[in-house]
Amino acid sequence: MSKVSSAKKENNKMAAIDIPEVHKFIETIPPFSSLSLPERKQLLTGVTMLYVRQGQTLILKDEAATVHLIRRGACEIRTPKGGLVDQIADGECFGVSSVMAQNPDGLQVVAMEDSLVYRFEKTRFMETLAQSEAFGLFFEHTQHNRLRKLSRSQSNELASPALQLSTPISHIMTRQLILATPEESVQTIAMRMTEARVSSILVVEGDKLTGIVTDRDLRSRILALGGSADSLVKEVMTQDPVNLRPDALVMQAQTLMSESNIHHLPIVDEEQRAVGMLTAADLLRHQELSPLLLINQIHRQQSIEELARVCKQWPTLIMNLIVTDMKPADVGKVLATVSDNLTRRVIELALDKYGPAPMAFQFLVFGSQARRDQSLGSDQDNGLMLEREPTEKESQYFADLSECICQGLGLCGIRLCPGNIMASNPEWRRTAVGWQQAFSTWIKSSAPSALLHASIFFDIRCVYDSGDKQGDAVNNLIKAMQLEVSKNSVFLATLTRTALASKPPLGFFRHFVLESSGEHKNQLDLKHQGLALINDLARLYGLSCKTYRAGTLDRIEQAIREKLISVDTARNLMDAWDKLNGLRLEAQGRHWQATGKASAYLDPKDLSSLERKHLKTTFSIINDVQDVAQQRFLRGYS
Amino acid sequence: MALAFMQKLSAWHLSRQSLKRAWSEWDYLVLDIETSGLDPKQDHIVSFGWVCIHKGVIELDTARHIVLDSAQIGDNVGIHMITDSDVLQQGKKQESVLRYLRHLLRERVLVMHHAPMELGFLKQAWQTEALATFSANWLDTLAIERTKANRAHQPIQDGGFRLGSCRERYGLPEYQGHDALTDALATAELLLAQIAYQGRDCRLHDLNQMGGGRVRLATR
Numbered sequence: 053m054s055k056v057s058s059a060k061k062e063n064n065k066m067a068a069i070d071i072p073e074v075h076k077f078i079e080t081i082p083p084f085s086s087l088s089l090p091e092r093k094q095l096l097t098g099v100t101m102l103y104v105r106q107g108q109t110l111i112l113k114d115e116a117a118t119v120h121l122i123r124r125g126a127c128e129i130r131t132p133k134g135g136l137v138d139q140i141a142d143g144e145c146f147g148v149s150s151v152m153a154q155n156p157d158g159l160q161v162v163a164m165e166d167s168l169v170y171r172f173e174k175t176r177f178m179e180t181l182a183q184s185e186a187f188g189l190f191f192e193h194t195q196h197n198r199l200r201k202l203s204r205s206q207s208n209e210l211a212s213p214a215l216q217l218s219t220p221i222s223h224i225m226t227r228q229l230i231l232a233t234p235e236e237s238v239q240t241i242a243m244r245m246t247e248a249r250v251s252s253i254l255v256v257e258g259d260k261l262t263g264i265v266t267d268r269d270l271r272s273r274i275l276a277l278g279g280s281a282d283s284l285v286k287e288v289m290t291q292d293p294v295n296l297r298p299d300a301l302v303m304q305a306q307t308l309m310s311e312s313n314i315h316h317l318p319i320v321d322e323e324q325r326a327v328g329m330l331t332a333a334d335l336l337r338h339q340e341l342s343p344l345l346l347i348n349q350i351h352r353q354q355s356i357e358e359l360a361r362v363c364k365q366w367p368t369l370i371m372n373l374i375v376t377d378m379k380p381a382d383v384g385k386v387l388a389t390v391s392d393n394l395t396r397r398v399i400e401l402a403l404d405k406y407g408p409a410p411m412a413f414q415f416l417v418f419g420s421q422a423r424r425d426q427s428l429g430s431d432q433d434n435g436l437m438l439e440r441e442p443t444e445k446e447s448q449y450f451a452d453l454s455e456c457i458c459q460g461l462g463l464c465g466i467r468l469c470p471g472n473i474m475a476s477n478p479e480w481r482r483t484a485v486g487w488q489q490a491f492s493t494w495i496k497s498s499a500p501s502a503l504l505h506a507s508i509f510f511d512i513r514c515v516y517d518s519g520d521k522q523g524d525a526v527n528n529l530i531k532a533m534q535l536e537v538s539k540n541s542v543f544l545a546t547l548t549r550t551a552l553a554s555k556p557p558l559g560f561f562r563h564f565v566l567e568s569s570g571e572h573k574n575q576l577d578l579k580h581q582g583l584a585l586i587n588d589l590a591r592l593y594g595l596s597c598k599t600y601r602a603g604t605l606d607r608i609e610q611a612i613r614e615k616l617i618s619v620d621t622a623r624n625l626m627d628a629w630d631k632l633n634g635l636r637l638e639a640q641g642r643h644w645q646a647t648g649k650a651s652a653y654l655d656p657k658d659l660s661s662l663e664r665k666h667l668k669t670t671f672s673i674i675n676d677v678q679d680v681a682q683q684r685f686l687r688g689y690s
Numbered sequence: 691m692a693l694a695f696m697q698k699l700s701a702w703h704l705s706r707q708s709l710k711r712a713w714s715e716w717d718y719l720v721l722d723i724e725t726s727g728l729d730p731k732q733d734h735i736v737s738f739g740w741v742c743i744h745k746g747v748i749e750l751d752t753a754r755h756i757v758l759d760s761a762q763i764g765d766n767v768g769i770h771m772i773t774d775s776d777v778l779q780q781g782k783k784q785e786s787v788l789r790y791l792r793h794l795l796r797e798r799v800l801v802m803h804h805a806p807m808e809l810g811f812l813k814q815a816w817q818t819e820a821l822a823t824f825s826a827n828w829l830d831t832l833a834i835e836r837t838k839a840n841r842a843h844q845p846i847q848d849g850g851f852r853l854g855s856c857r858e859r860y861g862l863p864e865y866q867g868h869d870a871l872t873d874a875l876a877t878a879e880l881l882l883a884q885i886a887y888q889g890r891d892c893r894l895h896d897l898n899q900m901g902g903g904r905v906r907l908a909t910r
Binding site for chain 1: 866
């Protein structure tokens with residue numbers, strides 16, 4: 053009897069879907085693992101399998117409007133406009149909302165890798181949902197999660213050009229007008245324009261707009277014709293220029309300007325009184341805050357307070373760069389360019405305030421600004437290099453100047469350095485010889501603890517040279533330093549020890565998996581637990597090169613060139629740096645949107661399992677390169 | 691006589707024409723056979739595994755794993771993991787399995803990995819069971835892979851055309867079991883991957899040119 057029943061059982065199994073490889077996979081994947089065998093068989097009835105080529109888009113309608121499970125591969129879930137909602141991989145599902153809510157958002161699935169996908173039959177799936185509570189809850193949660201991510205991705209889309217075009221001009225025009233009368237000489241108005249840093253001036257009679265003079269007019273109607281500086285405005289101005297009312301829309305302004313081929317559009321009220329000015333740059337800036345325009349604005353500001361106001365756009369700029377999917381290394385370079393320009397403008401304004409310096413000096417930056425990998429909320433690390441030893445009075449001048457610069461940068465959003473590595477600290481205002489001695493001391497001292505705090509100085513760059521020598525003094529210092537370092541294997545060994553002092557948090561993931569549901573919200577510090585380790589390794593390799601480079605990727609590339617590191621190892625490390633930097637920027641972006649504060653902490657809840665997998669690989673790469681570095685630099689010393 | 695010839699000709703013409711339709715408009719039966727050895731003359735079929743492809747997707751509940759009642763397990767138990775008790779409990783008659791297969795193949799293209807072997811055994815079985823003559827279109831995923839490699843001038847090493855190695859090149863998962871059913875599914879997935887690489891507008895005709903043909907199974 054027992055024989056019969058067991059044979060019957062076998063026969064039953066034969067009837068339903070019975071592919072061992074399919075069951076073996078499904079059994080291990082939550083929430084399918086919570087199903088009983090009969091439930092699982094019911095769900096598997098009618099299941100099909102498809103192969104989706106990389107880059108192919110699945111539109112979840114008709115028979116595809118059902119839940120899919122990725123057997124192997126990776127996919128992105130996107131809105132119809134292309135906004136990224138989620139990235140998923142092996143063992144994760146998509147199409148949940150198309151089953152549970154008819155996919156109101158019209159989500160699409162794009163294969164990031166070739167993917168082998170199970171497609172469940174819709175009615176079977178619904179039956180299983182209704183029968184198993186745990187199963188249903190899981191998918192509700194998945195759907196809820198996606199919705200959260202969806203709303204986040206849509207808020208990024210809000211700044212769409214369509215919406216911006218319908219903004220009234222009055223919102224974006226410049227109201228501080230630079231005016232002239234028809235009887236003034238072109239020289240006087242040219243001086244006024246230069247002073248105000250504008251490229252056009254409005255000509256008024258009484259309070260009515262009668263003309264406009266632009267940079268181009270001065271060039272083509274005076275200079276090119278050999279005209280005199282005493283010529284009168286009324287001889288060169290464009291009379292009764294094209295204009296618009298303040299309530300016109302941005303789109304109208306744009307059309308008018310491109311039709312009339314002009315870059316300056318005066319805005320007037322009903323009585324023909326000038327009330328504003330709209331430039332092509334204003335329009336561009338409004339459409340998308342671009343780094344170039346921010347730099348442009350930075351150079352036009354006349355006080356630190358104004359600069360600070362302009363720099364409020366800094367986070368928005370970073371968000372824009374992140375949203376446009378710019379490569380992390382390029383984001384770093386763009387931000388460095390902006391902050392270099394900001395630094396120079398602050399220095400210029402400080403020089404305006406305290407008068408010209410009594411001697412030539414160079415403004416040095418260290419750390420992330422020197423490496424060109426700044427991000428949101430980076431703090432300042434800087435110093436001064438003086439032409440010679442200052443007198444007491446000169447010393448006071450540089451103290452005031454530096455204080456003004458550092459506080460100014462602080463106001464503009466580059467935080468004061470908590471370790472006081474700033475030009476405002478007399479310790480970091482030195483002559484070339486003074487700096488050389490400082491570096492010599494660090495290089496000769498073989499105590500890792502001394503180096504731990506000094507290593508930031510080895511990332512060094514000159515951003516401002518008052519003497520028009522383009523930082524030659526600093527470059528000489530760097531050359532001397534590099535030469536001394538690359539030949540000093542004891543120093544390199546010490547540097548290696550400090551670079552290897554921290555290990556990537558590979559255990560984090562186990563930890564995370566174990567405790568994610570409990571009270572312990574584990575967070576990952578991408579900067580200190582990841583990027584800093586790569587920066588340390590790159591500095592180590594960079595300093596053992598013959599040629600100095602400040603940037604992390606540049607250093608690794610230089611090390612390849614000088615054959616200090618294998619191409620494979622180097623490429624892996626560069627990929628890891630890119631990956632971590634990308635994650636950091638994203639995490640910062642999210643955090644900024646949510647709280648208005650920058651944070652490089654990553655909440656594991658925000659990671660898909662694909663990202664988790666990548667991150668794990670990334671950390672093990674760092675670990676591997678640390679081993680390679682130990683072999684290279686510590687042999688015979690440890 | 692002439693009429694029969696004309697009918698045959700028009701059937702042939704029709705099949706030539708229809709080869710030009712998109713691959714996904716065809717139905718496929720992906721087959722794997724476990725045998726007691728490598729020689730169709732001496733050895734015999736132990737089990738069949740198959741799965742069907744319809745509208746471009748693998749329909750997993752068409753999957754079948756059928757052990758023959760004539761199967762002599764002997765020393766080969768270690769290879770295909772079929773035991774004497776499986777044969778006793780689940781064994782089916784070869785003749786009825788082949789009839790069923792013939793029924794399924796009337797409207798499907800037969801797909802195999804390394805066709806000469808499977809076709810050799812099928813031909814032999816057809817004679818043994820004295821079944822009515824029957825023709826089918828077939829595709830060989832191994833031959834397709836070889837053609838692809840030749841066209842790309844990419845020499846592939848010994849063993850590189852084994853099912854597992856082919857799948858690896860497309861990033862398909864590694865399957866543990868190697869029974870006829872798992873291998874049939876593995877072959878079906880490989881076919882989908884190969885097609886995906888050929889592009890969306892791939893036709894059966896193209897696949898046929900890379901590695902396919904028509905087989906006549908006859909009693910003789």
